[in-house]
Amino acid sequence: MAKIINVIKGTKDILPQDIGQWHNLEQKALEIFTRYGYQEIRTPIFEATELFARGVGDTTDIVNKEMYTFEKSDRSLTLRPENTAGVVRSYIENGMSRLSPPVKLWYKGPMFRYERPQAGRQRQFHQVGVELFGVKQPAADAEVILLAVNYLNALGLNDLEVEINSLGCPECREEYKKKIKEVLKPEFDNLCEDCQNRYEKNPLRLLDCKVESCKAIFAKPEIQKVIQSDFICEECAQHFDELKKYLDKMNVKYVVNKLLVRGLDYYNRTVFEIKSNNLGSQNAVCGGGRYDSLVRNLGGDDTPAVGWAMGMERLNALLPKCEQQRLDAYIVSNSSIDAMQLAEELRTQGFDVEFDLSNKKFTKQLEKASKVAKYAVILGEDEIEKGQVSVKNLDTSVQETIDRKDLRSKLENVKNS
Ligand code: ATP
């Protein structure tokens, strides 16, 4: 026998028995996002590497360690590790800034990051996300957070925590970065390697470190004092206060987490995460924030923007498994030709129908019917001759013989019940 080829580490098949959950996530996304005026966009799965280097930021783990990059015809291409950069590229390239703002877009699809696979962390995973362009006011931040919460609620997820923070603007953040560096300087040698590397380039990212010894350092009173201080400028503070007012008014519960900085370079002012209390260590289901300089950095006009992404595998892990859909009818017959004809007739009427393609015994066909369908439609020689069918309800085992012309209304009853 030929050697078996396995699925690549960190990737997974989504099998038919699990697809119902995915359809549910996708259908609810379309339904809820449409209700808020968002339109779906689908961008390519690979893009120029430079888009992510500039868009996501070259001090991030994503760009430094996690990208799937390859060369083709002397071009460096990368499988998208996230979709915001691609959506922004498309927004610019397709002149969407000429549309009257806000431009509201949503997407879903696979993303690729070379990370250590574990529960809730894969190398190919899926995100659903939204981006809102053209509004600098905090109402936009509030709307996208509200949308995230309502989408999660529509899925049946309620035990969630919304964390928010403000990273300020590039100007006030500079001051804060300086202070963080200053207060951490005496501890430099005790920081983990990642933190030491980020200390110069991206000191705020240190606060996000998951290493216990680093967390202990950040918990020290003199360091906490800087972290908890209100460093943001008046305008940024006002933006954050207004956001909180909107959230209060809309009954969105949240906590302010000053350690929340997010892994991507492009955020300013509002950042947020939604965590589930039922997910173990990979507990973030949603991450997002405001990114007012990204469109300009990627060559477009100055355009404020805010958005978020959710991990679909993590959402699925929180949701109950969907029941497999059953067929409306399975036709049991010794004549595949007659069965095929009847199946086609019923399918054009909108029923989900199968029949035996391989001349199996009657009893085997009935067994199969009881596994996959709500009704067995029995088409024996007798029935064919008389223009009848026998219909067996596979839940109750009640069987009756009816005229073929009455079959449609019989099956319609089940479909609607
Ligand atoms: P984390 O801190 O969990 O690595 P992140 O900050 O890298 O998350 P984002 O880039 O903001 O995540 O992506 C948004 C969401 O996508 C996350 O909250 C998570 O639900 C999901 N996600 C991110 N990376 C992965 C992955 N490797 N596998 C599965 N889901 C992921």
Ligand code: MG
């Ligand atoms: Mg990550």
